[in-house]
Structures are given as C-alpha cells and as structure tokens.
Amino acid sequence: MSIVIIDYKGGNVQSVKFALERLGAEATLSADPEIIRSADKIIFPGEGEASSAMEELRARGLDKVIPELTQPFLGICLGIQLLCRHSEENDTQMLDILPINVIKFNNGLKVPHMGWNTLFNLKGDLFNGVKEQDYVYFVHSYYLPVCEYTIATGAYPEPFSAAVQYKNFYAMQFHTEKSGPTGTRIIQNFLAL
Template sequence: MTAIVKYNAGNTQSVESAVKRLGFECIVTADKDILLAANNVIFPGVGHAATAMAHLKATGLDTFLPQLTQPVLGICLGLQLMCRFTEEGSTPGLGIFDVDVKRFPPTDIVPHMGWNNTGHNSCGLFNSIAPNEHFYFVHSYYAGLCAEAAAQCNYILPYSAALQKDNFYAVQFHPEKSGAAGEQLLKNFLSL
C-alpha cells in the first residue's frame, strides 16, 4: 500500500489517480500509523511553503516524516520542503536534503512552467528513462545543485531537478503530469 501525505498542500488527487492508474493501491492520509505501515510514501505538494510547513508543524508531521525508513518521494513543493530552507516565506524545511531552495532571479519567464529536458544519473528512480528526458515543471523556486542531486535541469540557471539521499527521493517536476516518462518514474519508485 502506498500512502500519500495529506497536509493541505494540494495535488493529492492527481497523484492518487496516477498511482491507481499504474495498478497500485494507495490512500491519502495524515494518519501516522498508516504512514508508518505503508510500503512507500509520496509527499506531493502545490502551494506556499510557509503555509504548508505551518500545517506540518501543527500536526507533528514535520518531525515524523524525516524518521520514515521506507522509500519516500517528494514532488514539487514536497521536494522544496524536504530541503534545509526555502526563501518562500523564509521557511525552515525538514532538513532531509542539505540544500537551500531559492527564488529564480526575477525575469519575465518565471515561473518555470512547461516541459524541460532533465539530465539524470543512475539513481533507481530513472531506470528505463532516456537521458535528457522531458518532464513537466511548474515552479518559481528551485533547489541548488548539490551532492544529493540525482537529476539536473537548466532554466535560467542549472538546478537540482531530483534529489536522493538514503530512502528519500524528490523531484521538482510533476511525474503525474509528465506522460510516459513520468509514469515510468512513478512505477520505478513504487517498485523500490
């Protein structure tokens, strides 16, 4: 069973639909016992970092999630909240990844919205996915390049499109909206 973290940060329904379409059972929940017992956990998110983190703190999920030992996948805001700090609302994150999240330099092309190629390493998340595959992005903040980067994208500047550390994985793009490559990535994660 896959557990999708419910924390009032949107996007859970499209992730749930994508997981079920792949033939996996899943539940959207904030129940810590269910999260702890799940085979894997998806931490999606669309919204404002400070508001989302306030909800995580109010429910105790901020200290609970980093202690999970099964595979955990952060998506979009989920990736950003798994980092050390984000400039959005000057918000401390969960500290799983040792990198800060910054706002793209102000230009007329922010947010980064649409398809972009993503170079990746041999992290298991990208098995059977072509090098420089295209994924769908929607974001105004980015995690800088770091030792934990599993994939890189270049939009205004190079940044981490995916992160991996121990049992924690995260992607800035939306695999549930990224066609066949996104489905393959979700399938890879759900099969870990």
C-alpha cells in the same frame, strides 16, 4: 504493498492517485502518523507555498514524523523543497532532512518556470528506462541548486536539481504525475524500489 499519500492539504493529491491507479496501484490518503509509519511506500505531493505547507505539517505533527521515516519516500514539486533546510520563499524553515537551501529563480526569465523541460545527468534506479533529455512538466519559482544529492538536473537556463536522493528520500521538482510516459515510468520505478 501499502502506499500512503501524505495529507497536509498540499494539493495535487487526485492527480497522484490517478497516476497510481493507471499503474494498478492503490494509495491511502492520510495524515495519521501510525498509518504513515506502517506504509511500504510514502508519496509526498505538493503545490502551493512553503510557509503555509510547513504550518500545516507542524499542526499535524508531521514535521516530527517525516524525518524519521525509513521506507522509500517520494517528494513531488513542493515536496522536494519541504525536505530542505530553508526556503527563500517567505524565509521559511523547512523539514531539514536535506542540508540544502531553496532559492528563488533570479535570472530575468519569467517566473514561475512552467511547462515542459528536459532532464539531464540521470543517476540511479529511479530513472531506469528514462533517457537523457526526456521531457517532464515543471511549475516552480524556487529551486534546489545542484548538489551532491542531485540525481537529475534541469536548466532554466542555469542548472538546478530536478531530482535528488538522500538515504530513502527521493524527490522531484517536476510533477511526475503530469509528465506523461516519462513520469509514469519514474513512478513505476519508485514502486519497484
């Protein structure tokens, strides 16, 4: 199985590679459209800020490549937000794969929402073997509201989309690669899709 981690200077790549290696899987880091298109599985990690990430994706032509992909695709952290239509973060137009707008937490609590928090309302094969209220690791100031594509929710304190699925695109707001046994199980389930 060929796994490609999309390289757009989105950060957190080594943690993702190490998580895959712990499962006995190897991945190629690439921004080459042909290598990405030919992969069996795609992982789209991310840390950082939306407008800078979108500038990098556009500069590499990946803003045109990513929406056309048909193989299983896993977005992580900023990778979930970049799949959306628009982000309040610097008024940024995103990839527009998910018809959802990303909004900022405005609840009076500390931002970013950072640390371990629980998952609820789990749906689909990505969560086989994961239990309601299992803990995962979050670091984010912006979020996707709960919507028809939500396959797991978190709360801070209002509910938000912790994970979504749209066609072949799966995405997590939390860092699967930093979420201990729960995150490892989710990555393993993704590889088995």
